[in-house]
Amino acid sequence: xxxxxxxxxxxxxxxxxxxxxxxxxxxxxxxxxxxxxxxxxxxxxxxxxxxxxxxxxxxxxxxxxxxxxxxxxxxxxxxxxxxxxxxxxxxxxxxxxxxxxxxxxxxxxxxxxxxxxxxxxxxxxxxxxxxxxxxxxxxxxxxxxxxxxxxxxxxxxxxxxxxxxxxxxxxxxxxxxxxxxxxxxxxxxxxxxxxxxxxxxxxxxxxxxxxxxxxxxxxxxxxxxxxxxxxxxxxxxxxxxxxxxxxxxxxxxxxxxxxxxxxxxxxxxxxxxxxxxxxxxxxxxxxxxxxxxxxxxxxxxxxxxxxxxxxxxxxxxxxxxxxxxxxxxxxxxxxxxxxxxxxxxxxxxxxxxxxxxxxxxxxxxxxxxxxxxxxxxxx
Numbered sequence: 001x002x003x004x005x006x007x008x009x010x011x012x013x014x015x016x017x018x019x020x021x022x023x024x025x026x027x028x029x030x031x032x033x034x035x036x037x038x039x040x041x042x043x044x045x046x047x048x049x050x051x052x053x054x055x056x057x058x059x060x061x062x063x064x065x066x067x068x069x070x071x072x073x074x075x076x077x078x079x080x081x082x083x084x085x086x087x088x089x090x091x092x093x094x095x096x097x098x099x100x101x102x103x104x105x106x107x108x109x110x111x112x113x114x115x116x117x118x119x120x121x122x123x124x125x126x127x128x129x130x131x132x133x134x135x136x137x138x139x140x141x142x143x144x145x146x147x148x149x150x151x152x153x154x155x156x157x158x159x160x161x162x163x164x165x166x167x168x169x170x171x172x173x174x175x176x177x178x179x180x181x182x183x184x185x186x187x188x189x190x191x192x193x194x195x196x197x198x199x200x201x202x203x204x205x206x207x208x209x210x211x212x213x214x215x216x217x218x219x220x221x222x223x224x225x226x227x228x229x230x231x232x233x234x235x236x237x238x239x240x241x242x243x244x245x246x247x248x249x250x251x252x253x254x255x256x257x258x259x260x261x262x263x264x265x266x267x268x269x270x271x272x273x274x275x276x277x278x279x280x281x282x283x284x285x286x287x288x289x290x291x292x293x294x295x296x297x298x299x300x301x302x303x304x305x306x307x308x309x310x311x312x313x314x315x316x317x318x319x320x321x322x323x324x325x326x327x328x329x330x331x332x333x334x335x336x337x338x339x340x341x342x343x344x345x346x347x348x349x350x351x352x353x354x355x356x357x358x359x360x361x362x363x364x365x366x367x368x369x370x371x372x373x374x375x376x377x378x379x
Contacts, residue, residue, distance in 0.1 A: 002316045002361045006200070006293055006354035007149055007177060012243075013202035013355075019246035020204065023239045031236050032227065041238050048245035052209055055180075055248045056194065057187060062212040064228045065241050069176035069197035072210040073100035075232065076172045076193045079218040080141050081108055084170065088138030090114045092164075094126050094145065094155070095337040098174055100195075101143050102333075114138075123286040124153035124338050132163050139169040146194075147178035150334040150350060151285030152294025154182060158189035170216065176200060176208070180251030181260055181291055192216050198240065202355065203247030207240035254355065263353050264292035266362050270351060271295050273366040278373050284335060284348060293353035298344040301377040307349055310372045316365060319350045 003011070023044060029037030031045050049063045066072045081091050093105050095117045105115045116134045119127055126144055135142065142164040147154045161171040172193040175184070180201045184190060193216065197208040212218060224233035254260070275281055280300040299307060304320035311318055320332075335345040 002365060004351045004353060004357070004361075004365070005317045005319050006357075007152075007291075007350065007352035008319055009199045009205065010202050010354050011356060012204060013247065013250055015250055016203050016243045016246040020239045020243040023242045027238060031238060032225075041236075044238055044242055045236050048241045051245045052196070052248055053211070055252055056184060056190075056211055058190065058211070058213070060214050062214065062216070062229075062231075064210045064212070064232050065236055065244075066208045066210055066232060067206055067237075068199070068208040069098075069174070069195050070100040070208075072176075072195035072197070072208045073098065073174055074104045075210050075218070075221050076195055077101055077104040077141070077143055078108060078221050079231075080170055080172060080193060080216075081113060082219040083217045084140035085113075087168070088136075088140045090116070090136060090138040091141040091143070092116045092118055092131065092134050092139060092169075093143045095119050096124055096148055096150075096153075096334045097143065097145055098149060098176070101145070101174055105143070118144075120153075120337055122338050122340070123289075124148055124151050124284075124334065125286060125289070126155050126160060128156060128159055128163065131160055135163055135167045135169060137167055139164070139167055141170050141172060143172040143174070145174040145177075146184070147175075147182065147291050147294075148285070148334060149177045150332060151296040151338075152177075152291035152352075153286040154178065154289045154291065157191060158185040161185070161189060161191050177291060177294075180248065180255075181293070193218075198244035198247050201244075201247040201251050204240050204243040207237060207244045209244070259355055260292045263355070263357065266357055266359060267293055267295050267351075267353050269359070270353070270362050270365060271297075273362075274369060277366065277370040281373075282344060284338070284340065284344070291352075293357075295351040295353075296348055297351070298340070298348045299373050299377075300343050300347050302347045302373060304346065304348050306379075307347070307373065307376050310376050311349075311369065314368050314372060316368060319352070320348060 029041035031042040164171040170192040173191040175194045176197040192213045194211040199205040284296040
């Protein structure tokens with residue numbers, strides 16, 4: 001099997017598994033307990049918190065552990081907006097956000113908030129001038145993802161954050177796909193809130209975090225205890241949190257070892273080869289400002305779902321978009337927001353590479369994929 005769906009999830013790295021096993025085998029205390037076993041578990045959680053904040057570049061910031069990126073997005077959008085509702089009732093999101101941002105924004109609309117969606121250009125890049133025109137003194141929150149999960153386009157979040165702050169609004173960014181793969185903005189340009197997830201980095205599913213700049217206030221979205229400094233009720237999942245810490249440490253180490261650059265070289269090899277070998281193939285997303293491992297291609301004359309199944313039968317795992325939208329008959333809201341032609345939207349496939357991808361696998365893909373596309377087009 002050739003796995004090219006790292007944006008959906010990544011295999012657990014052996015270092016992560018080993019770290020989690022040590023906790024599962026011996027550190028079983030509840031982090032809220034006062035006895036020795038509880039204190040040991042609490043220290044493991046706090047050490048993981050320090051590691052994540054250091055990787056973000058803000059040791060003085062706040063970090064709330066969650067059940068994943070979706071919960072982190074929900075907590076950010078709902079929690080920040082509700083905490084600031086006395087200031088205003090307007091929030092702004094981009095039209096290509098993950099549904100974990102778009103749907104909480106819609107839920108807030110039912111609570112009386114006004115929601116504005118700002119569009120993107122044909123490469124999926126946020127229209128900054130439209131954002132500038134949309135922000136008002138009543139805007140309390142702007143949410144723009146750092147990198148798109150479907151096409152990989154990296155957004156100008158430093159510039160977007162500056163526009164939001166000029167009107168006194170907070171700025172949140174879904175960094176689930178980008179964290180550990182590309183650099184975050186410098187300290188002065190960093191968002192007020194960032195959503196993170198472990199399983200995109202070789203960590204376990206079911207754990208993520210929300211970073212908040214020091215001093216940022218947020219309203220909890222679930223109740224039931226004083227956990228996570230009264231901001232997220234529920235006993236912390238220590239093994240998962242330790243696994244996330246190990247995955248973050250690994251990503252920091254791999255950045256120094258130029259692993260993202262190696263992944264980028266393999267993506268460029270796949271992209272160049274497919275464009276040369278397959279007629280009527282076109283790249284979706286920004287030509288250069290894109291995640292190193294993400295390649296979204298449209299094969300005109302095919303449907304993405306048919307091509308996905310055909311490639312799966314050949315042992316190649318790919319996606320037609322966001323994993324959480326699998327089974328949906330609706331076209332990609334991201335590609336639609338980019339105003340791409342219908343046949344380009346319909347024939348899109350996402351290839352996402354990661355640390356385990358090899359040159360030999362890409363060479364094999366370049367042998368198989370053109371043949372499969374030709375067969376699907378003839379059918």
